[in-house]
Amino acid sequence: MSASGVRARVRAEMTEEIKTVARRHLATDGANLSLRAVARDLGMASSAVYRYFASRDELLTALIIDAYNSLGDAAERAGAGPREPLDRFLQITAAVREWALADPHQWALIYGSPVPGYQAPQDTIGPATRVILLIADVVKDGYKAGKIAERPPITGRFAEELRVVADRFTPGAPPRLVGAALSAFLHLNGAISAELFGQLVQSVEEDRPGFFAFQMRNQAYLIGLTDEL
Amino acid sequence: MSASGVRARVRAEMTEEIKTVARRHLATDGANLSLRAVARDLGMASSAVYRYFASRDELLTALIIDAYNSLGDAAERAGAGPREPLDRFLQITAAVREWALADPHQWALIYGSPVPGYQAPQDTIGPATRVILLIADVVKDGYKAGKIAERPPITGRFAEELRVVADRFTPGAPPRLVGAALSAFLHLNGAISAELFGQLVQSVEEDRPGFFAFQMRNQAYLIGLTDEL
DNA sequence: GCCACAACGAGAGCAGTGCTCTTGCTTTTG
DNA sequence: CAAAAGCAAGAGCACTGCTCTCGTTGTGGC
Numbered sequence: 001m002s003a004s005g006v007r008a009r010v011r012a013e014m015t016e017e018i019k020t021v022a023r024r025h026l027a028t029d030g031a032n033l034s035l036r037a038v039a040r041d042l043g044m045a046s047s048a049v050y051r052y053f054a055s056r057d058e059l060l061t062a063l064i065i066d067a068y069n070s071l072g073d074a075a076e077r078a079g080a081g082p083r084e085p086l087d088r089f090l091q092i093t094a095a096v097r098e099w100a101l102a103d104p105h106q107w108a109l110i111y112g113s114p115v116p117g118y119q120a121p122q123d124t125i126g127p128a129t130r131v132i133l134l135i136a137d138v139v140k141d142g143y144k145a146g147k148i149a150e151r152p153p154i155t156g157r158f159a160e161e162l163r164v165v166a167d168r169f170t171p172g173a174p175p176r177l178v179g180a181a182l183s184a185f186l187h188l189n190g191a192i193s194a195e196l197f198g199q200l201v202q203s204v205e206e207d208r209p210g211f212f213a214f215q216m217r218n219q220a221y222l223i224g225l226t227d228e229l
Numbered sequence: 230m231s232a233s234g235v236r237a238r239v240r241a242e243m244t245e246e247i248k249t250v251a252r253r254h255l256a257t258d259g260a261n262l263s264l265r266a267v268a269r270d271l272g273m274a275s276s277a278v279y280r281y282f283a284s285r286d287e288l289l290t291a292l293i294i295d296a297y298n299s300l301g302d303a304a305e306r307a308g309a310g311p312r313e314p315l316d317r318f319l320q321i322t323a324a325v326r327e328w329a330l331a332d333p334h335q336w337a338l339i340y341g342s343p344v345p346g347y348q349a350p351q352d353t354i355g356p357a358t359r360v361i362l363l364i365a366d367v368v369k370d371g372y373k374a375g376k377i378a379e380r381p382p383i384t385g386r387f388a389e390e391l392r393v394v395a396d397r398f399t400p401g402a403p404p405r406l407v408g409a410a411l412s413a414f415l416h417l418n419g420a421i422s423a424e425l426f427g428q429l430v431q432s433v434e435e436d437r438p439g440f441f442a443f444q445m446r447n448q449a450y451l452i453g454l455t456d457e458l
Numbered sequence: 459g460c461c462a463c464a465a466c467g468a469g470a471g472c473a474g475t476g477c478t479c480t481t482g483c484t485t486t487t488g
Numbered sequence: 489c490a491a492a493a494g495c496a497a498g499a500g501c502a503c504t505g506c507t508c509t510c511g512t513t514g515t516g517g518c
Contacts, residue, residue, distance in 0.1 A: 007465080007514070031342065032261075036504065045468045047507080056505065112342025113260065114426055125430070152458055154443060158436035165432050182432060183420075183444045189428070190419015191412075197343055199418070201354075203394050203411060207387035214383060215412045222447050222458075229381055229451075236485070236494080265475065274497045276478080285476065 015052050017042065019062055026063065026105045031112070033060065060109075064120070065127050067106040072130030074099045079134055085142030086225040089135065093188050093216045094209070096131060100192045107196060111189055132185045133169075139181045139223060140170040149224040151176055177223065184219035191215050244281050246271065248291055255292065255334045260341070262289065289338070293349070294356050296335040301359030303328045308363055314371030315454040321363060322417050322445045323438070329421045336425060340418055361414045362398075368410045368452060369399040378453040380405055406452065413448035420444050 021041050025033055035056050039046040053059040078095030079088045100107040110128070114120070120128075142148045154162075154176045162175035162182075170178065191212055194200050204211045220226050250270050254262055264285050268275040282288040307324030308317045329336040339357070343349070349357075371377045383391075383405045391404035391411075399407065420441055423429055433440045449455050 011465090032504095034504070035506090046505085047469075048467050050506075051466060108342035111422075111426075111428075113337035113340075113422075120427065128428075156436060156439045156443075158433050158439035158443065161433050161435055162440075179440065179443060180447075183416075183447065186419045186423045186428075186444070187412075187416040188419070189423060190415045190417070193340075193342075193422065194415045194418060197340075198349065199340075199357075199415075204387050204390050206390055207385060210385045210387035211391075211408065214385075214387065214408060215415070218409075218412065218451050222451075240494090261475095263475070264477090275476085276498075277496050279477075280495060 011052070018049060018052055018059070019066065022059060022063060023066075023106075026109065027103065030105060031108060035059065061121055061124065063106075064110055065124055067110050068124065068127030068130065070106070071096065071099050071110070072127060072134070075131050075134050079138060085138050085145075085147055086220055088138045089184075089220055089223075089225055090213065090216055092131075092134060092138065093184075094213065096188060097192050097195075097209075097212055100196060104196045107192065111193060112197075132182065135185055136169055136178065136181050139177060139225075140173065142225060143170060143173050143177060147225075148177065149227050151180070151222070151224050154179060180219075180223040184216070184223060187215060187219050240281070247278060247281055247288070248295065251288060251292060252295075252335075255338065256332065259334060260337060264288065290350055290353065292335075293339055294353055296332075296339050297353065297356030297359065299335070300325065300328050300339070301356060301363070304360050304363050308367060314367050314374075314376055315449055317367045318364065318413075318449050318452075318454055319442065319445055321360075321367065322413075323442065325360060325417060326421050326424075326438075326441055329425060333425045336421065340422060341426075361411065364414055365398055365407065365410050368406060368454075369402065371454060372399060372402050372406060376454075377406065378456050380409070380451070380453050383408060409448070409452040413445070413452060416444060416448050 018038060022033055022038050025038055025041070029037075033056065035049055036046040039049045042049075049059075053062065074095050075092050079092040081088075083091075139148070151174075153159075153174055159175040159179070162179045166173045166175055166178040195208060195212070200208070217226070218229070221229050247267060250267050251262055254267055254270070258266075262285065264278055265275040268278050271278075278288075282291065303324050304321050308321040310317075312320075368377070382388075382403055388404045388408070391408045395402045395404055395407040424437060424441070429437070446455070447458070450458050
């Protein structure tokens with residue numbers, strides 16, 4: 001067992017090392033990751049890497065899962081502690097933005113355009129939903145504590161779909177609430193991607209944190225986390 | 230001159246044909262466009278393509294500019310006519326979404342993560358700003374006609390930056406207004422990208438147009454285009 | 459302790475890529 | 489009409505993902 005344990009441990013270490021070097025390449029060269037270059041950096045033949053990852057896509061998937069979890073950790077850290085729901089929401093969104101700014105390529109990896117032909121495997125959807133579920137949780141806590149201001153109800157088929165989602169996570173919560181939370185998440189993503197991918201040039205250059213907070217405060221208002229517009 | 234005109238016309242046609250085939254490849258294979266495959270489809274040597282585009286990046290840039298203009302055309306068509314600002318805003322955003330759904334790869338090309346090492350040349354920023362300028366125009370018209378509900382003013386450094394932008398396009402308009410317009414544009418992008426890139430699975434599946442309209446109506450409220458939340 | 463077996467690393471090789479250079483040919487131009 | 493410029497094709501370079509084969513080395517069962 002101990003011998004086998006050694007093998008397994010070496011294998012785990014090697015796997016992690018490959019991912020580390022790949023992440024470094026990702027940070028410098030961008031998304032078109034070269035498996036051969038990673039192998040060169042590790043001083044091994046490119047074919048040896050295939051002992052650890054069946055394909056380049058599989059390596060990318062591993063990096064994607066790690067990125068989702070890294071982002072999820074950062075967001076949960078920022079949202080921890082018993083504070084006002086509004087503060088938690090604002091701190092979570094700010095933390096997500098800061099995570100993205102600290103490593104734009106990892107953000108692009110998970111929220112940018114998917115690489116052609118790449119179909120996200122099932123393993124990714126769990127980690128991928130951590131941030132939105134965290135936001136939903138904050139909203140849920142606020143709702144249960146009666147700290148969410150009322151907003152006019154919504155109708156239509158999408159409202160019914162949202163009710164199904166609400167019943168699974170926050171039974172009794174109005175569809176509008178989960179819709180607003182989801183909407184805030186999409187706005188969050190759009191604002192960050194735009195800033196990262198250069199869609200914000202020649203407008204807001206200096207005080208981007210302020211502009212970002214302004215947008216998130218507006219979303220908080222739509223959710224009902226505050227009444228100050 | 231007529232002979233030279235013939236040469237130039239043939240060259241223009243050839244250039245257009247390459248772009249057309251490249252767009253077709255883009256629609257099927259995704260963003261990693263193969264110049265050689267395009268050349269094969271055209272029955273010519275790959276080296277011949279370089280007579281028309283100095284590099285693969287240059288071809289991509291041409292496609293990006295075309296895509297921006299195609300989207301700009303669609304948006305302007307949807308926003309034309311003397312209607313209420315709110316209706317114009319909603320129709321423009323809906324048209325942008327429909328354009329994206331009709332050709333997801335072109336959307337990914339312009340609003341997805343930029344390809345590594347690719348720096349958008351100056352030629353693209355003009356076409357790239359058409360949609361946001363159109364939205365700004367709608368807001369400006371509404372503001373001048375006194376049809377924008379008042380919202381609390383904003384302060385801070387980003388507010389000053391937005392004032393500079395406002396003074397260039399809509400002198401006298403409050404910074405909050407241009408901030409809200411820009412914010413709506415970012416939300417628009419986020420909502421569409423999320424829908425296209427599969428971030429919306431297992432929540433809203435059926436009535437996505439309805440959910441999208443809900444989000445855009447909320448943004449219209451923040452701008453002040455309506456008082457109905 | 460030995461031996462079969464699985465895991466492993468390296469190298470060669472295949473098909474594909476972007477891009478360059480040279481070679482002929484055609485069209486435009488002075 | 490000749491010189492110059494534009495054009496298409498092919499060979500070639502360096503790179504990619506991936507496969508296959510070959511020795512080597514560590515591992516579990518007898």
